[in-house]
Amino acid sequence: MLAAPIPPPLTLGDRRRPGWRAWALITPMVAWLLLFVIVPTAILFVYSFCERDEVGGVIFHFTWENYQRVLDPVYLLIFARSVGYAGLTTIICVIVGYPVAYYIARATEERRNRLLLLVMVPFWTSFLIRTYAWITILKQEGLLNGLLQSMHVTTGPLSLLYTPTAVVIGLVYAYLPFMILPIYGSAEKLDNALIEAAYDLGAGPLRAFSAVIVPLTMPGIAAGTLLVFVPAIGMFAITDLMGGAKVPMIGNVIQNQFLQARDWPFGAALGVVFMLMFAVTYGILQSRLARPKS
Amino acid sequence: MSLLPLRSRIPSGLKLLDWFLRGWTALVFIFLYVPIAVLAIYSFNSSRLNIVWENFTLHWYARLWADGPLIQAAKNSLLIAGVSTFISVVFGTVGAWLLHRYRFSLARSIQTLVAIPMVMPEILMGISLLILFATAGVSLGFTTVIIGHVTFCFPFVLVAVQARLQGLDPALEEAALDLGATPLQAFWYVIVPCLRPAIVAGALMAFTLSMDELIVTFFIRSAAATTLPIQVFGLARVGLNPMLNALSAIFIVATVAFVLFSNYLNKLSRR
Numbered sequence: 001m002l003a004a005p006i007p008p009p010l011t012l013g014d015r016r017r018p019g020w021r022a023w024a025l026i027t028p029m030v031a032w033l034l035l036f037v038i039v040p041t042a043i044l045f046v047y048s049f050c051e052r053d054e055v056g057g058v059i060f061h062f063t064w065e066n067y068q069r070v071l072d073p074v075y076l077l078i079f080a081r082s083v084g085y086a087g088l089t090t091i092i093c094v095i096v097g098y099p100v101a102y103y104i105a106r107a108t109e110e111r112r113n114r115l116l117l118l119v120m121v122p123f124w125t126s127f128l129i130r131t132y133a134w135i136t137i138l139k140q141e142g143l144l145n146g147l148l149q150s151m152h153v154t155t156g157p158l159s160l161l162y163t164p165t166a167v168v169i170g171l172v173y174a175y176l177p178f179m180i181l182p183i184y185g186s187a188e189k190l191d192n193a194l195i196e197a198a199y200d201l202g203a204g205p206l207r208a209f210s211a212v213i214v215p216l217t218m219p220g221i222a223a224g225t226l227l228v229f230v231p232a233i234g235m236f237a238i239t240d241l242m243g244g245a246k247v248p249m250i251g252n253v254i255q256n257q258f259l260q261a262r263d264w265p266f267g268a269a270l271g272v273v274f275m276l277m278f279a280v281t282y283g284i285l286q287s288r289l290a291r292p293k294s
Numbered sequence: 295m296s297l298l299p300l301r302s303r304i305p306s307g308l309k310l311l312d313w314f315l316r317g318w319t320a321l322v323f324i325f326l327y328v329p330i331a332v333l334a335i336y337s338f339n340s341s342r343l344n345i346v347w348e349n350f351t352l353h354w355y356a357r358l359w360a361d362g363p364l365i366q367a368a369k370n371s372l373l374i375a376g377v378s379t380f381i382s383v384v385f386g387t388v389g390a391w392l393l394h395r396y397r398f399s400l401a402r403s404i405q406t407l408v409a410i411p412m413v414m415p416e417i418l419m420g421i422s423l424l425i426l427f428a429t430a431g432v433s434l435g436f437t438t439v440i441i442g443h444v445t446f447c448f449p450f451v452l453v454a455v456q457a458r459l460q461g462l463d464p465a466l467e468e469a470a471l472d473l474g475a476t477p478l479q480a481f482w483y484v485i486v487p488c489l490r491p492a493i494v495a496g497a498l499m500a501f502t503l504s505m506d507e508l509i510v511t512f513f514i515r516s517a518a519a520t521t522l523p524i525q526v527f528g529l530a531r532v533g534l535n536p537m538l539n540a541l542s543a544i545f546i547v548a549t550v551a552f553v554l555f556s557n558y559l560n561k562l563s564r565r
Contacts (some may be wrong), residue, residue: 016396016397017396017397018392018397018398021477022392022395022396022398023393023398025388026388026389026392026393026398026404028385029385029388029389029448030404030407032385032444032445033407033408033410033411033445034407035408036423036426036441036442036445037410037411037414037419037445039426040419040422040423040425040426041418041422042420043425043426043429044418044422044425045427046423047425048366082309082406096322096325097322099314099318099319099322100314100318100322100323100419102315103315103318103319104319105318106315113557115319117553117554117557118323118326119325120553120557121546121549121550121553122326122557123328124502124549124552124553125330125357125545125546126505126523126545126549127506127508128506128508128523128526128527128530129330129333129526129541129542129545129546130329130330131530132333132526132530132538132542133329133330133333134329134333135530135533135534136332136333136336136534136539137329137332139533139534141532141534143332143336146346155548173325173326173329175321176326177326205308205311215338226413230413230415231415231416233415234415234416234417234418234509235417235509236417236509237508237509237527240531241527241530241531242529251417254417254421255417255512258421258424258513259513261511264425264428267421268421268425269416271417271421271422274415274417274418275415275418278414278418282413292374
């Protein structure tokens with residue numbers, strides 16, 4: 001009896017074509033993202049053109065009024081302030097974090113791993129707890145005031161908390177690890193030969209740094225900026241805790257519109273403007289995330 | 295130091311630069327660690343005020359343990375983080391495998407879609423989910439919080455598993471299939487065991503993200519479904535509270551354990 005013909009083995013290409021089972025398995029995940037990320041964003045957009053009624057409900061009636069209110073100098077100032085604080089935080093994080101990231105990337109492997117672990121702990125520690133740590137230090141009856149008074153540097157307690165400086169300290173402290181890690185990522189890939197070449201060509205350390213090292217680590221700086229600048233604009237918890245009600249940021253205003261003032265359409269309009277700012281920042285940074293070509 | 299070129303012509307500024315980097319790094323680590331160390335140390339201080347050190351005490355830990363709302367919030371957080379992590383791991387692992395294994399016609403769009411929750415500002419996710427639930431008439435509670443948490447957690451699991459899949463030998467699955475395993479069996483008995491370190495690392499990440507999340511939760515929770523960060527935020531706004539020091543110390547110890555364990559897993563998966 002003749003053996004039944006053996007079917008030719010499937011090639012990898014055949015196996016990689018998704019069948020109905022693969023589609024059925026991936027659909028829930030895609031549907032989840034559409035339903036809980038894309039659809040809500042679309043509804044947010046729609047709400048921003050709606051009116052509100054007296055009790056905080058939403059009337060589906062087209063209006064530009066919410067966006068006109070966003071252009072009110074009061075809110076423009078708050079937007080500008082948020083971007084200013086976030087920008088200052090980002091710049092300080094780059095200046096403070098860059099040397100650290102660079103040092104870790106150039107260290108011997110054993111030391112590098114140990115230092116990385118030291119960055120990971122604050123990176124993963126809840127920002128609330130880390131902000132609270134600064135409250136205990138800066139509060140009127142806090143540690144720093146106690147220390148200054150016991151050393152007779154000052155006679156009375158200084159107001160350290162609820163100041164713009166406190167807000168910046170809180171933001172930098174919260175976001176610094178998020179800047180160090182991506183810069184480390186790109187500094188670690190630096191080719192030593194390129195730096196040596198710069199020295200051989202007569203460049204001093206500063207020139208080698210500005211002409212070779214910084215451009216090559218730009219993707220890391222861009223990624224770090226994305227992780228620091230964008231969240232810092234919308235952060236309301238740290239500004240609330242460190243700044244009190246004195247320095248409202250755009251995050252505080254949005255939060256207030258949704259949870260206290262109950263003017264959702266206006267809050268949505270503020271959200272849409274923030275989203276546009278996020279998209280523009282992302283677009284600018286995206287082009288820098290790619291490795292520069294030599 | 296690897297900073298120094300191996301040539302004999304070492305620019306004179308380089309040694310100085312190395313010392314500068316070393317000193318700077320030390321200072322930054324002091325800046326990063328002193329506040330949390332102080333926080334943890336003062337959790338054992340018997341004085342209510344932070345300024346003076348009186349005696350060693352575990353009083354604040356006892357008070358913390360007896361604090362009904364905080365313990366309830368902690369239980370809520372553990373429940374929410376547990377459920378969110380489980381769903382995230384299933385979504386993330388299956389999703390990563392499918393995207394790696396099959397050439398979907400929309401693969402790139404799906405990949406972009408997955409990345410959005412990771413980069414989207416949390417406050418925007420919070421308000422848009424709140425509007426969605428309000429429009430759909432869903433009342434806020436545990437379910438809505440879990441939905442929110444899964445949405446920003448599972449992409450991190452997916453990316454972690456994808457990174458591991460990249461280093462996986464495709465011959466492993468082929469061998470299983472050639473030996474007569476169905477694709478599902480190959481996945482469950484061959485691929486998943488290989489992915490275990492990445493799955494555990496991703497799960498830990500999801501759990502931590504969920505435990506620490508404040509901003510999104512702020513908008514989509516109910517009074518009953520209050521999480522620990524929300525409760526802590528409320529207390530921290532009022533002022534100093536030694537119980538918060540105690541709680542922070544517990545969190546810091548847990549974070550250190552988490553980081554060390556993740557590091558260990560990382561070493562495992564690189565092998």
